[in-house]
Amino acid sequence: MKSFSIEEICNKIKGELIGYTTTAITGPEQIEYATSEQITFIGSKKFAKLWDTSKACAVIVNDDIDLLPTENRAVIKVKNADIAMSDVLDMYMPVPPVFEEIIHTTAVIHPTANIGEGVRIGAGCYVGKDVVLGKNVTLYPNVTILDSVSIGNNTTIWSGTVIRERCIVGSYCIIHPNATIGADGFGFRPSPDGKGLVKITHIGNVVIGNGVEIGSSTCIDRGKFSATEIGDGCKLDNLVQIGHNSRMGKCCIMAGSSGLAGSVTLGNGVMVGGGACISDHVTVGNGVQVGGCSGVISNVEDGKKVLGLPAVDARDALKQWVALRKLANES
Numbered sequence: 001m002k003s004f005s006i007e008e009i010c011n012k013i014k015g016e017l018i019g020y021t022t023t024a025i026t027g028p029e030q031i032e033y034a035t036s037e038q039i040t041f042i043g044s045k046k047f048a049k050l051w052d053t054s055k056a057c058a059v060i061v062n063d064d065i066d067l068l069p070t071e072n073r074a075v076i077k078v079k080n081a082d083i084a085m086s087d088v089l090d091m092y093m094p095v096p097p098v099f100e101e102i103i104h105t106t107a108v109i110h111p112t113a114n115i116g117e118g119v120r121i122g123a124g125c126y127v128g129k130d131v132v133l134g135k136n137v138t139l140y141p142n143v144t145i146l147d148s149v150s151i152g153n154n155t156t157i158w159s160g161t162v163i164r165e166r167c168i169v170g171s172y173c174i175i176h177p178n179a180t181i182g183a184d185g186f187g188f189r190p191s192p193d194g195k196g197l198v199k200i201t202h203i204g205n206v207v208i209g210n211g212v213e214i215g216s217s218t219c220i221d222r223g224k225f226s227a228t229e230i231g232d233g234c235k236l237d238n239l240v241q242i243g244h245n246s247r248m249g250k251c252c253i254m255a256g257s258s259g260l261a262g263s264v265t266l267g268n269g270v271m272v273g274g275g276a277c278i279s280d281h282v283t284v285g286n287g288v289q290v291g292g293c294s295g296v297i298s299n300v301e302d303g304k305k306v307l308g309l310p311a312v313d314a315r316d317a318l319k320q321w322v323a324l325r326k327l328a329n330e331s
Helices: 006-013 045-052 081-091 314-330
Strands: 016-018 038-042 058-062 074-078 180-183 188-190 197-199 205-208 219-221 227-230 305-307
Touching (some): 006 016, 006 074, 006 081, 038 045, 058 081, 074 081, 180 205, 305 314
Parallel strands (some): 038 058, 058 074, 180 219, 205 227
Antiparallel strands (some): 016 074
């Protein structure tokens, strides 16, 4: 089990140590559940009162929060407790799954595949014709990479993921278990005889930038004509749906169970809350925040925050909700 002194942790996060603890700190934990051998963090003043009853031997806090150390319990002040705690979590990161064979004997690799230096391929993986795997790519067991896919350096792909033909994945990406990249888009039209549906062929692909993280069971559909694009630095939670021909700018965030319909355009730095949906052919500007469970059906200008179904300016949505509550109470 890893353990660190309070000085080692303080030096790592470049904080200001107030008080002291001699305890060997065995890990970080949420403040309500921390033991006397663990460190915790507080990033908001509303949680400061929990320090008095917590068993944690140390706490990392924003520098605008006034907390006092107690006997053998220390406080570390930093500019941003969330970022500092991320650095602490890195210190305690467990060893990842071990590859006893760099390329497992049960992996099926087409002879035309180009396998870069330092690539690791787990049991039961399939790597198709003309696939290119950059340096230090890791495929955990049972990953499927179909023909003509290109994957950049230092990308990690977890078990159960399927990347279909001709898709492109950048460098330093993380794709979590059971994600699907490049499935057909959801395109159907009524048949001319009125007796069924005609499937619309999708001949495009998916292009994923650098430093992208894609959550478990997330689906990114291939473009109908060209590419569905995910910009550099985007982070997609679990169970996110990206429709065909959608385009995401840089550093967008989409929380769990949110989705984009077909041909949606997101600017840079867009934040989409959990369960929110954006209708087809809608453009969402740079820096927009979409509240959880909202439904966006029209274009949104840069920097706006929208809520509700249909989504409107957040301030207007809150006023509407207050008015509805008053009306309900009066009836």
